[in-house]
Amino acid sequence: MKRTLPEDFVDRMAALLGKEELSAFLESYNRVPKKGLRANTLKAGRDEMTGLIPFKTQPIPWCDTGAYIDAEERPGKQLAYNAGLYYVQEPSAMIPAAALAPKPGERVLDMCAAPGGKTTQLACALQNQGLLVANEVVKTRAKVLASNVERMGIANAAITNVRPDQLVDIFGPQSFDKILVDAPCSGEGMFRKDPAVRSAWSLDNVAQCARRQKKMLETVDLLLKPGGELVYSTCTFAPEEDEQIVEYLVESGKYEVLPIDLPGLPDHGRPAWTVHGCGAVSQAVRVMPHRVEGEGHFIAKLRKTADAAPAASPQGKRSKKKKRSLWRRASKKDLKDFTAFSETVGLHLDRSDFVIASDTLTVLPEGLYLDQLNQGRWVRPGLEIGTFKKGRFEPSHTLAMALTRDQIASVYNFKDDDEAYAYLKGEPIANTGALKGWTLMCWRGYPLGWGKASGGAIKNHFPKGLRILKK
Ligand SMILES: C[S@@+](CC[C@H](N)C(=O)[O-])C[C@H]1O[C@@H](n2cnc3c(N)ncnc32)[C@H](O)[C@@H]1O
Numbered sequence: 001m002k003r004t005l006p007e008d009f010v011d012r013m014a015a016l017l018g019k020e021e022l023s024a025f026l027e028s029y030n031r032v033p034k035k036g037l038r039a040n041t042l043k044a045g046r047d048e049m050t051g052l053i054p055f056k057t058q059p060i061p062w063c064d065t066g067a068y069i070d071a072e073e074r075p076g077k078q079l080a081y082n083a084g085l086y087y088v089q090e091p092s093a094m095i096p097a098a099a100l101a102p103k104p105g106e107r108v109l110d111m112c113a114a115p116g117g118k119t120t121q122l123a124c125a126l127q128n129q130g131l132l133v134a135n136e137v138v139k140t141r142a143k144v145l146a147s148n149v150e151r152m153g154i155a156n157a158a159i160t161n162v163r164p165d166q167l168v169d170i171f172g173p174q175s176f177d178k179i180l181v182d183a184p185c186s187g188e189g190m191f192r193k194d195p196a197v198r199s200a201w202s203l204d205n206v207a208q209c210a211r212r213q214k215k216m217l218e219t220v221d222l223l224l225k226p227g228g229e230l231v232y233s234t235c236t237f238a239p240e241e242d243e244q245i246v247e248y249l250v251e252s253g254k255y256e257v258l259p260i261d262l263p264g265l266p267d268h269g270r271p272a273w274t275v276h277g278c279g280a281v282s283q284a285v286r287v288m289p290h291r292v293e294g295e296g297h298f299i300a301k302l303r304k305t306a307d308a309a310p311a312a313s314p315q316g317k318r319s320k321k322k323k324r325s326l327w328r329r330a331s332k333k334d335l336k337d338f339t340a341f342s343e344t345v346g347l348h349l350d351r352s353d354f355v356i357a358s359d360t361l362t363v364l365p366e367g368l369y370l371d372q373l374n375q376g377r378w379v380r381p382g383l384e385i386g387t388f389k390k391g392r393f394e395p396s397h398t399l400a401m402a403l404t405r406d407q408i409a410s411v412y413n414f415k416d417d418d419e420a421y422a423y424l425k426g427e428p429i430a431n432t433g434a435l436k437g438w439t440l441m442c443w444r445g446y447p448l449g450w451g452k453a454s455g456g457a458i459k460n461h462f463p464k465g466l467r468i469l470k471k
Pocket residue numbers: 093111112113114115116117118119136137138141163164182183184185212216
């Protein structure tokens with residue numbers, strides 16, 4: 001595998017690490033990386049998760065909800081996966097959200113969010129309280145992000161598909177307590193896992209990534225409250241994208257670097273790899289694959305000083321024009337139809353700020369308002385509840401995944417795993433009880449989707465696009 005590494009990359013690493021460390025570093029490319037799972041604590045803790053899967057697991061030191069599994073395991077095939085009990089995530093990728101550690105009720109932005117590993121981890125920390133904005137600039141990736149947010153049953157996420165600078169138009173300056181920038185980078189830390197990243201690498205690309213990262217951080221400066229916290233992370237070893245970016249922030253006079261207090265991470269940012277010898281970078285964490293079980297990463301946590309002067313908005317870039325919005329507040333008739341549905345299934349929701357677009361009812365998270373939906377491209381501004389079809393309300397799969405067992409009365413529990421797999425394949429289920437109408441279909445108490453009971457059968461409403469072909 002060593003031979004397939006780009007030559008310029010090996011030369012650079014030789015100069016940075018020195019001969020002895022370089023040979024251990026290159027040796028790590030002969031090992032197969034382990035996979036990681038992270039429990040979705042909106043639904044289940046790590047012990048509950050490990051009890052429901054057939055894999056040998058080991059704790060991940062820096063993430064108390066994470067577990068290593070062997071590389072050959074296929075965690076995406078499990079019922080627990082379909083029930084959203086865990087996210088499959090590279091172990092090092094669990095560090096940034098753990099370092100940011102938002103608290104329930106805070107306003108948090110994940111600026112580069114797809115496919116959603118860190119978004120779903122931040123959501124666990126927020127426990128559905130406060131606002132979690134997950135933004136992804138690439139449309140197709142934003143859709144994958146939305147489907148992961150859906151599977152994990154997150155109720156307080158608003159998903160946007162805009163350039164970072166457009167977030168200022170939507171949310172206004174100084175609107176977030178905490179921001180995660182998991183920056184697009186040259187990806188050197190992924191060389192072991194992904195040959196495509198190795199072949200796309202070049203020194204020019206490193207320089208281009210560093211320029212783009214600085215630009216994104218200008219936007220962060222507009223969006224972050226004074227005293228607010230930023231985690232900046234990459235999956236590259238390149239100092240231009242790591243230590244030198246942190247040095248750039250420190251030299252602006254507006255940021256101080258904070259320690260990252262997580263166990264099992266022996267390596268830190270290296271002041272020698274900065275331009276002006278910025279000592280504060282030694283508070284940042286580096287993941288070196290020859291030292292810990294994880295792919296290469298860099299993570300820095302910074303606080304914007306409370307007295308930092310507000311950043312000036314770039315002039316002439318933004319359009320003041322408001323687009324005609326697709327969104328409106330739910331009418332009395334909409335609410336009446338929805339209430340009729342809720343009463344039939346015994347549904348209770350925690351929030352009631354209902355908005356509608358294209359007949360789809362959505363409940364907005366705390367701190368997000370209808371007039372903000374006029375700006376930018378929204379994938380989902382909140383929890384999609386369902387759609388009005390010819391005057392009748394049809395609940396969405398997203399709602400099913402976000403419900404807990406104490407929020408709804410009409411529930412069917414699969415009699416065994418085979419029946420649950422049959423449901424995921426799209427087969428009808430026998431109505432052995434006296435169920436009628438919309439029913440939440442649950443595996444061991446965890447929702448997998450909806451069914452509609454009538455007579456002796458429960459019609460399968462598991463989305464066609466998510467159905468599995470075999471176990
Ligand atoms: C490292 S990945 C994010 C991974 C994600 N945080 C997770 O944990 O699943 C970086 C993301 O930035 C997006 N991106 C690419 N160019 C960008 C730009 N100019 N501004 C903002 N995001 C960009 C990419 O599409 C990609 O999804």
